[in-house]
Amino acid sequence: MDTRSKQHETIPFSRPSLTGEEFDYLKRVFEIGKFSGKGYFSKSCREWFAQHYGTSSVLMTPSCTHALEIAAMLTEVGSADEVILPSFTFTSTATAFVRCGASLVFVDIRPDTMNIDPEQIEKAITNRTKVIVTMDYAGVACDYDRINEIARAHGLTVVEDAAQALLCSYNGKWCGTLGDLGCLSFHETKNLHCGEGGALVTGNQAYFVRAEIIQEKGTDRSRFLRGEVDKYTWQDVGSSYELSEINGSILRCQLEQAKTIMDDRRRSWEIYQDLLTPLARNGQIGVPHVPQHCVHNGHIYYIKTRDKTDRDALIAFLKARGAQSTFHYVPLHSAPAGRRFGRFHGEDRWTTVESEKLLRLPLYYRMEEAHVVRVAEAVKEYYGYNRGHSSTLTPPVPQSAD
Numbered sequence: 001m002d003t004r005s006k007q008h009e010t011i012p013f014s015r016p017s018l019t020g021e022e023f024d025y026l027k028r029v030f031e032i033g034k035f036s037g038k039g040y041f042s043k044s045c046r047e048w049f050a051q052h053y054g055t056s057s058v059l060m061t062p063s064c065t066h067a068l069e070i071a072a073m074l075t076e077v078g079s080a081d082e083v084i085l086p087s088f089t090f091t092s093t094a095t096a097f098v099r100c101g102a103s104l105v106f107v108d109i110r111p112d113t114m115n116i117d118p119e120q121i122e123k124a125i126t127n128r129t130k131v132i133v134t135m136d137y138a139g140v141a142c143d144y145d146r147i148n149e150i151a152r153a154h155g156l157t158v159v160e161d162a163a164q165a166l167l168c169s170y171n172g173k174w175c176g177t178l179g180d181l182g183c184l185s186f187h188e189t190k191n192l193h194c195g196e197g198g199a200l201v202t203g204n205q206a207y208f209v210r211a212e213i214i215q216e217k218g219t220d221r222s223r224f225l226r227g228e229v230d231k232y233t234w235q236d237v238g239s240s241y242e243l244s245e246i247n248g249s250i251l252r253c254q255l256e257q258a259k260t261i262m263d264d265r266r267r268s269w270e271i272y273q274d275l276l277t278p279l280a281r282n283g284q285i286g287v288p289h290v291p292q293h294c295v296h297n298g299h300i301y302y303i304k305t306r307d308k309t310d311r312d313a314l315i316a317f318l319k320a321r322g323a324q325s326t327f328h329y330v331p332l333h334s335a336p337a338g339r340r341f342g343r344f345h346g347e348d349r350w351t352t353v354e355s356e357k358l359l360r361l362p363l364y365y366r367m368e369e370a371h372v373v374r375v376a377e378a379v380k381e382y383y384g385y386n387r388g389h390s391s392t393l394t395p396p397v398p399q400s401a402d
């Protein structure tokens with residue numbers, strides 16, 4: 001065997017987390033013989049949240065997208081209303097509200113965290129504004145002190161898309177509990193997963209009661225299951241928004257290992273940050289900024305290149321060095337549906353330029369330290385850092401790995 005092929009084994013961008021015990025948990029579902037929602041494991045996942053987040057107002061859903069849809073329905077936004085949100089986010093943040101007929105008002109982000117800029121929110125408020133939707137990018141919380149202050153002053157509801165922010169915190173409070181309604185994701189690309197899964201969190205009892213009904217096809221089946229009513233009937237609008245026991249068992253297994261998985265990812269994140277900060281000091285790249293009062297979960301490690309051309313050249317260079325890297329998001333306001341369903345308020349000072357600079361490096365549970373180092377060294381090589389701290393930004397010509 002060619003030893004070079006092992007050394008140059010391609011480092012994937014991402015790998016779904018696995019603890020190795022998922023099968024044992026899944027087997028329990030077959031032993032119990034209940035497969036649909038609101039069974040042993042769904043309850044057990046909620047108990048985990050009660051224990052760790054100190055709230056029992058959590059509903060397990062088939063995805064974060066579905067949790068966002070329930071949240072949008074609870075806010076009762078309609079065609080007369082406007083929803084303020086960042087343009088730098090995943091489509092689900094927007095589609096949940098578009099389904100209700102609302103108009104989207106995109107505002108700019110802050111370049112340091114890539115999160116929505118509260119000052120831009122305030123400027124975009126009209127008498128039609130009903131909801132603010134935030135997204136905690138890379139598991140780093142938005143500025144909720146300011147956002148909630150603005151929301152209170154204008155009587156607006158805050159929906160937090162915390163899809164990336166499981167076990168992240170802001171001023172000692174959990175992400176997902178920072179607005180009126182919070183949505184989490186357990187998609188296989190997230191830190192913990194069950195293939196597809198999500199959760200809705202709310203501290204508002206009226207929302208919780210209604211969410212349980214929406215989740216159960218518009219019926220009060222949840223109350224029936226608790227013995228609070230002797231039969232269940234159609235009460236409200238709704239859909240089928242339950243996490244199945246099959247998915248729930250796998251999620252419960254991973255929740256058991258939550259701390260280990262987060263610590264492992266944060267360790268890789270820190271290695272990247274240590275190795276690449278010198279390039280940032282040189283002014284050659286940007287590295288992530290985590291505000292003092294925020295704790296993140298190592299979900300994403302990104303750097304900022306000079307511009308789109310520099311980024312695309314670096315992606316090709318890393319690929320030739322055997323590492324996959326990627327970027328996101330194409331700003332929603334520039335996408336066909338974004339133009340149709342919304343408008344950008346104010347100046348697009350950062351959203352487009354900063355998203356074009358952003359490059360995500362490989363990061364996953366149990367990523368070998370040597371691989372993290374290899375990727376970071378390849379980035380340094382690209383910028384000529386190891387050749388006398390050259391300040392030139394001209395990329396070397398990519399070489400083939402073979």
Ligand SMILES: *Cc1c(COP(=O)(O)O)cnc(C)c1O
Pocket residue numbers: 062063064065066089090092093135161163164184185186187196197198
């Ligand atoms: C992953 C993600 C979602 C969607 O989560 P699903 O569970 O796949 O529906 C929504 N918003 C953001 C910001 C995400 O990163």
